[in-house]
Amino acid sequence: EPEVTQTPSHQVTQMGQEVILRCVPISNHLYFYWYRQILGQKVEFLVSFYNNEISEKSEIFDDQFSVERPDGSNFTLKIRSTKLEDSAMYFCASKLLALGTQYFGPGTRLTVL
Amino acid sequence: AQTVTQSQPEMSVQEAETVTLSCTYDTSESDYYLFWYKQPPSRQMILVIRQEAYKQQNATENRFSVNFQKAAKSFSLKISDSQLGDAAMYFCAYRLGVSGGGADGLTFGKGTHLIIQP
Structure with a gap:
């Protein structure tokens, strides 16, 4: 059965990084x-x-966020300058x-240090 | 703005018993869809069941059924013959129908943690 895939499963980054x-x-x-989904x-x-x-887009999706479909298969979310409060599970969905x-x-867990 | 409320942070049920999870929502729209998603410890979101607001008949998927009360804006999930694999967070979700134009992002409730006692 086809499914949505996400990579990486866990990403750790420093505050301010893209x-x-x-x-x-x-x-x-x-x-x-x-x-x-912020934890809890x-x-x-x-x-x-x-x-x-x-x-x-929601109010959360401010200028720090952008999305792109660079080719026929991928869909990306970019956070330009990460903040501590961006730490969360990020889910992609399609229909x-x-x-x-x-x-x-399955989600990507983003941890901003 | 639409809101979804799940008033039960946690529910516990004996294996093989029946449990009902509550969900209420607030909307001024008449065309919308309601969903229950399951999130096991792996944290993947899995669709359990969906209900179109224009349908009077309650949706059913095997052991899962809903009680959709449109006037009361209530959408509860009943799980019959509970199994250990049903243990998870359950989220109720809402989205606008076609009349909402491009606005089809899901609005989720806070979730109910379902515990299955063996």
């Missing part, structure tokens, strides 16, 4: 998402992406149809 989290959505899916808290929506542009269900990847 990080790129990578996702490979399910191959024929058209809608892509990033969510984050609920999952929060960051951004959705369709047709090579952002379709929706095929506008009314379809979002399928989540």
Whole structure:
């Protein structure tokens, strides 16, 4: 069964550094998402992406964040200058149809020191 | 803004028994979808069940069923014949329907930690 994959599974970085989290959505899916979950808290929506542009973003998704689909398979989340409070689990999700269900990847745990 | 509330931080059930997890939501929309996701210790989010608001019939997936009360804005999850593998965090989630335009990011509740007692 096809699934969303994410790399790396765990990323440790120093405050102020740039990080790129990578996702490979399910191959024929058209809608892509990033969510984050700070430890012990609920999952929060960051951004959705369709047709090579952002379709929706939350208040969390400020100028420090960007997303890109550099080729036909990858979907990336970049954090330009990481802060301690960016430490969280980051989930990628994708879906095929506008009314379809979002399928989540296993997550990347980001630790900012 | 839509909100999702899960009032039970933790629930415990004996193996093979039935447990119900509560979820309420607040929205002024009539076209929306509701979901239950499971998050085991591996932290991967796994879809359990989904309900379209326009459907009156409650969704069912094997041992999992929902009680969708649209007027009360309630969406509870019933797990029958609980198994050890059901132990996980369970998140209720909401998203707008087609009428919401491009806004289809999921809004999650805080989750309920389900413990299965052997």
